[in-house]
Structures are given as C-alpha cells and as structure tokens.
C-alpha cells in the first residue's frame with residue numbers, strides 16, 4: 001500500500017505513528033467545518049451530549065464551551081483518538097463535565113434515552129450500516145433530542161469521491177441517502193443544509 005493511501009486511511013481509525021500525525025491535524029483541519037455545522041444548533045440548550053467518532057476531541061471541547069451547562073460523553077473506537085480527546089479536554093474531565101470512552105457507534109455503551117444532542121463530524125462515512133448505527137444513536141437519544149451530522153463531502157463532489165476510492169470502507173453519502181437512512185432508523189423531522197460555496201453538508205434529525 002502506498003504512503004498516501006496508508007496516511008489518508010488513518011482518518012478511518014487512527015493507529016500507530018501515521019495515526020498520531022493524522023490526529024494532530026484533525027482538530028485544526030476540521031475546526032471551520034465543525035463551526036459551520038454547530039451554527040445550525042441555535043436555540044437549543046442540551047444538558048447531555050454524545051460526541052461520536054470524536055477523533056482528537058476538538059469538537060468535544062467546542063461543544064462544552066458552547067453549551068456551558070451540558071455534560072458530554074465523547075466516544076471513538078480508536079485508542080489514539082480516546083487518548084487525544086482526554087488530553088485535549090483535561091479541564092472539563094476534572095470538572096466532571098466530560099467523559100471519554102472507547103467504543104463502536106454500532107453498539108453504544110449508553111442507556112436508552114440518555115442524550116439531548118448527539119453529534120457526528122466527519123465520521124459517518126465509516127460507520128457500519130449506516131442505518132444500523134443511526135438506529136443505535138436513535139436508541140440513546142431522548143425524545144425530542146437532536147442528532148447532528150456534519151460532513152465536508154455531500155457525496156457528489158470530486159474530492160470526496162476520490163477519497164472514497166482510496167480509503168477502504170469509506171462512503172460519502174448524499175443528502176437523499178442520509179435522510180433515507182435516518183428516517184428508516186426512526187428519526188423524524190430530518191433536514192439538510194448545504195454550505196453556499198463548499199460541498200459541506202449538515203443534517204439535523206429529531207427523535
């Protein structure tokens with residue numbers, strides 16, 4: 001496998017030396033996208049948040065700053081991501097507002113109806129299903145809870161489709177595919193927004 005493929009494949013599950021380099025770049029590399037995604041969360045004040053596929057933990061930190069009364073559980077199946085998220089959120093962990101768990105979104109280690117808000121930035125491309133994984137998110141959401149998905153590829157852009165070919169197991173979903181899988185998983189009121197000048201997409205789904 002070429003170095004480029006080995007490196008970009010670290011987005012799927014950061015591991016080892018290359019994973020460490022990738023994860024160091026994720027927080028800064030995804031900050032603008034995540035900020036745009038979070039701008040769709042106006043008018044809510046969640047008390048409990050699940051940040052799924054948390055990577056380096058930058059988005060967990062931004063959510064904890066944005067929603068000052070919330071407690072957040074961050075989850076990722078990569079040991080490195082868990083380590084980095086803990087390192088980046090030391091203060092919030094010490095305050096008792098943040099916990100970080102290693103686990104797979106396909107089998108979430110949470111009770112039913114636990115969260116007001118669940119977020120997934122740049123990660124659903126890799127989730128099993130995705131309907132199966134979305135059904136797991138649905139299970140752990142409280143009634144009325146919001147699930148936010150934010151991707152830099154809306155499944156139609158050249159760059160996203162190029163990465164899809166290089167990274168095994170990656171799938172860039174279109175708006176229609178996401179809405180259909182979320183609806184089949186049980187969510188209602190599913191809406192999508194596209195960035196005016198980039199192929200970025202944010203989808204909000206209510207339980």
Ligand SMILES: C[S@@+](CC[C@H](N)C(=O)[O-])C[C@H]1O[C@@H](n2cnc3c(N)ncnc32)[C@H](O)[C@@H]1O
Nearest residue numbers: 011013030053055076077078104105121123126
């Ligand atoms: C491209 S990174 C994005 C990280 C972070 N959300 C961000 O925006 O910077 C994708 C992350 O999702 C995690 N991930 C992918 N599939 C997962 C799964 N099935 N369960 C838990 N984590 C998963 C990977 O380990 C990786 O840390």
